[in-house]
Amino acid sequence: MIWLDAFSDRYLTPELCPFLWNLSKNCFFAKIKPLFAYKGIEYCFEYGAPLNKLGVWNDHVFAGFDAVNKRQNSLFKKVLKFVDNFSPSDEWNKVFRYILFKLARVEYGTPHLIPPQYIDVFPVTRPSFNRKSLYQILDENSIKYLRKEPKLAISEVGLIKRIPKYLRKYDVVFLKLNSLDRLGHKYGPSSNNVRRRIRYFDKLIGELFPKLGKNVALIVMSDHGMTPVLHYFDLINFLTKKGFEFANHYVAFVGATYTSFWFKNEQYKEKIVNELSYVEVGHLLSVKDKIKLGINKIGLEYLGEETFAAREHHVFFPEFYHVRRPPKGMHGYAYSSYDAPICIVCNEILESNMTKQVASFTDLASSITNFLNLSNFSS
Ligand SMILES: [Zn+2]
Incomplete structure (x- = not known):
């Protein structure tokens, strides 16, 4: 199974990726219903259940206004501040932070x-599920599998080439390739950098396919697409100008396509919600919206008391992913019409499990367990 991170259905043309295009015509092909925001995709795939059922969304939670007011000045935060100031770009900042966090x-x-200053306010949570993941099912049935997600673009090539070799040792190979996502954010989905990478992946998968043999099932899927960004909006600065202070009057978790809000009290909530209702780059999610997005049962510690969602082709900037350089491509819109993730499934048995024209992430993991004749997920 190959995950092509951020492969938009718009990329699937005979000119750009003739091999994958052909494969999509001759095997099972579906567009996948995109997910709002970012984080739940892997959970939905691994656990074969939607976000609402799993009750998770982001991997950070809001720890409350007490955490905001603590303002500990630990050594870690001092070093973090230094690293942030000294980093030349967002990419380097992420690398330095990664090392610092590990240390x-x-x-x-x-x-x-x-x-x-908000690291303590938004601690990381690792949710526990009373439901088995795909990998647990594989473990229990002594299915040998390999999971690889290389950090560097250069390692992706070798891994694709080594798949036939891995398949001699493993029953299932999961390979997640992230470089298209990084290029899509940095240069935009129609850039030459992205197009070159797609052509290259197409060539590599085209060379791999004949080597797989008849009994091997191939799944190529993306986790989301990549929409061009045309407009930027600094939501926090907007609220500051209106006289609202971050941390004093409200706290926000700022993503590119959504911002979650928690309020000091009802009075500030009412005033801020009123200001936000005039902001045209997005809208506050109603209960109806949340039901439609399948997130109405997610706790407010994840979603916020209010969630403001950006319109397609708009992003909030700066945010917690990009500080110095605004992204040129983004995914995870609440209402997206521009593009969708894709799913190509090649193998007769596996294909018979996939019948819908529009698939969901939750279909994939149970198709794999069915294909391997394993007992399925508990409902
Ligand atoms: Zn991304």
């Missing part, structure tokens, strides 16, 4: 650039 043994979730 300090502090949990490192996503996003990567939460301001130092």
